[in-house]
Amino acid sequence: MMYPETNFNYDNNNENKGNRKQRRQNKSRRNLHKAAAVLAGVAVIGGSFWGGSLLTQNTENTVQAASTMNLSKDETTPDIVASSLTDYSDLAAQCLPQVVSVTNVIEVTSTSNGGSDLFNFFYGNGQNQNQTSTQESEAYGSGVIIGKTEDELLIVTNNHVAVYDKSGNTMYYSYTASTKERKVTFVDGTEVEANLKGADSDADIAVLAVKLSDIPEDTLNAISVATIDNSDDVKVGQGVMAIGNALGLGQTTTFGHVSALNKDVTTSDDNVTRSMMQIDAAINAGNSGGGLFDANGHLIGINSAKSSGEGVEGMGYAIPISSVEDLINNMMNQKTKVQIDxxxxxxxxxxxxxxxxxxxxxxxxxxxxxxxxxxxxxxxxxxxxxxxxxxxxxxxxxxxxxxxxxxxxxxxxxxxxxxxxxxxxxxxxxxxxxxxxxxxxxxxxxxxxxxDTEEGSSEAETQEPQVQMQKAQ
Missing domain, CATH: 2.30.42.10 (PDZ domain)
Structure with missing residues (x-):
């Protein structure tokens, strides 16, 4: 994952051990208040990647018109009191089928600069000419099933999980890296292709679509659509469960509490400040895009980032679902974007x-x-x-x-x-x-x-039904 911003304080004066301890405490407080967080994306496997960085650079159908799908109340959900929970297995069993693992296949093309004799000596077969190579890498994240139409299953995730488009130059080469393919894996291990429906980099939200025809019947019976709740009603101290594809190793659950609300968090990857919920449930690389659920199994946030650094523990961040509800509903009704030749x-x-x-x-x-x-x-x-x-x-x-x-x-x-x-x-x-x-x-x-400066792809324009997330009432 990306390394967080760090503030360094230099002091040339001699000081005793007690003063040094006090300085470390003050420095820790300043860094925590700054809340410079890292996007909770997993290490990209293959190529010269680590957590969205490329070398030194900071570096996703046709249906008939139907009535609007409203966010409906889940009458069957038990009213669980978070503080009384000693066994979370029922809650996990309820929510795990609503979460998917997301794989972003990234194509990286690099071109050596022919004028570099040193680079060509080692990598260019001794010839002073530009050479281009292409390789693939994989990045891992998570997503939550939030809708279903006659033809598609809809999944919300983070923009930084679903979309990868970077480019840059160094002394020896230039490169471009972009999403080639997206895949999602359901709770039963079934993996299918996913296409981008909409994305917003500022909000760090994206919606993916999977064709129902690509999903086996047994898998359809094993998964379920998440029910969202009003995250504006969330209280500090409330129990929560985070589910995601930690380290790209498959779904895991972690439990904790809401530590703070309305925290302005600046992520080091894109230097954008967003208002988030702070939680102490463990958030690891690969959890980005996964679900944050309350004690009733309702979706209240999208896990997105964590603070990282010396002396930092238990500081994860989730985008409150109500703050992006309208945006997600809009994306769910956009045309699905499919690459063509x-x-x-x-x-x-x-x-x-x-x-x-x-x-x-x-x-x-x-x-x-x-x-x-x-x-x-x-x-x-x-x-x-x-x-x-x-x-x-x-x-x-x-x-x-x-x-x-x-x-x-x-x-x-x-x-x-x-x-x-x-x-x-x-x-x-x-x-x-x-x-x-x-x-x-x-x-x-x-x-x-x-x-050649622009490349594009698409599918024919289609008309889709209005669809919205399922909402608890």
Missing amino acids: EDQRGYLGIQGVDVPTEYVQRFGMPEGAMVTKITEGSPASDAGLQLNDIITAVDGQKVSSFETLRSALSYYAAGESVTITVQRPNGNQYTETQITVTLADRSTITDTTEA
């Missing part, structure tokens, strides 16, 4: 760069992908996209960088139309504009260099 992918025909975080913070520029070049006659040109436009969303899915733009467009085929949200410079401010673009085949875009 490369020769069918659609392209905008642009080049772009990330808006630096420093510019966002210092100058108030929008976060997104800035357009730096537009191919003449391309879909982007025809639709009216302009230089210096900052693309912030594709069909409502947030774009925070050029890599996330590529990822968002990776679910659309040539000939499909997408709505691009852009922030356009207007004097000293930016004006938001919606632009509809019909993507084109790469061969129709004359500047192949620009066309």
